[in-house]
Amino acid sequence: EDQEEAVLRELRLFLRNVTERLTLDRRFKAFTKPVDIEEVPDYLMVIKKPMDLSTLLTNIDEHKYVTVGEFMSDTDLIWQNALEYNPDSDPMDRHIRHRACALKDTVRAIIKDELDEDFERVCEEIKESR
Numbered sequence: 001e002d003q004e005e006a007v008l009r010e011l012r013l014f015l016r017n018v019t020e021r022l023t024l025d026r027r028f029k030a031f032t033k034p035v036d037i038e039e040v041p042d043y044l045m046v047i048k049k050p051m052d053l054s055t056l057l058t059n060i061d062e063h064k065y066v067t068v069g070e071f072m073s074d075t076d077l078i079w080q081n082a083l084e085y086n087p088d089s090d091p092m093d094r095h096i097r098h099r100a101c102a103l104k105d106t107v108r109a110i111i112k113d114e115l116d117e118d119f120e121r122v123c124e125e126i127k128e129s130r
C-alpha cells in the first residue's frame with residue numbers, strides 16, 4: 001500500500017468528518033438529502049447540477065475527491081444552487097438563503113482552521129501525477 005494511498009485515505013477521513021459535522025447541524029437539514037422532485041417539480045429545470053450532503057458522502061466513499069479543492073467545488077454547488085433556486089424576497093426564500101450563506105461560511109471556516117496547507121499541496125501533486 002503506497003504512500004499516495006495513505007495520503008488519500010487520510011483525505012477521505014477528513015472529508016467524511018467535515019461532511020458528518022455539517023449533516024448534524026440542524027441549520028443544514030434541507031441540504032442533507034437531494035431536493036425532493038415530488039415536492040419541488042421544476043427543480044431540475046432550474047438547477048443543472050444538484051448536490052447535497054448525502055451525495056458528498058457517497059462521492060467520498062467512491063474516491064471521487066483527490067484534493068480538498070475538488071470537494072469544495074461540490075460543497076459550493078449546494079449553497080449556490082439554494083441561492084439560485086430561492087432568489088425571491090419572501091420569508092421562505094430568505095430563510096433558505098440565510099442557511100445557504102451559513103453553510104458557505106461554515107465550510108470555509110472549517111477548511112481554513114483544520115486543513116494543513118502542506119497536506120493539500122501533497123494531494124494536488126498526486127492529482128497532477130495522475
Ligand SMILES: Cc1noc(C)c1-c1cc(NS(=O)(=O)c2ccccc2)cc(C(=O)O)c1
Pocket residue numbers: 029030031032033034035036037039040081082085086096
Ligand atoms: C434545499 C432546497 N433548495 O431549494 C429548495 C426549495 C430546497 C428545499 C427543499 C425542501 N423540501 S425537500 O422535500 O426537498 C427536503 C426535505 C428535507 C431534506 C431535504 C430536502 C425543504 C426545504 C426547507 O427549507 O425545509 C428547502
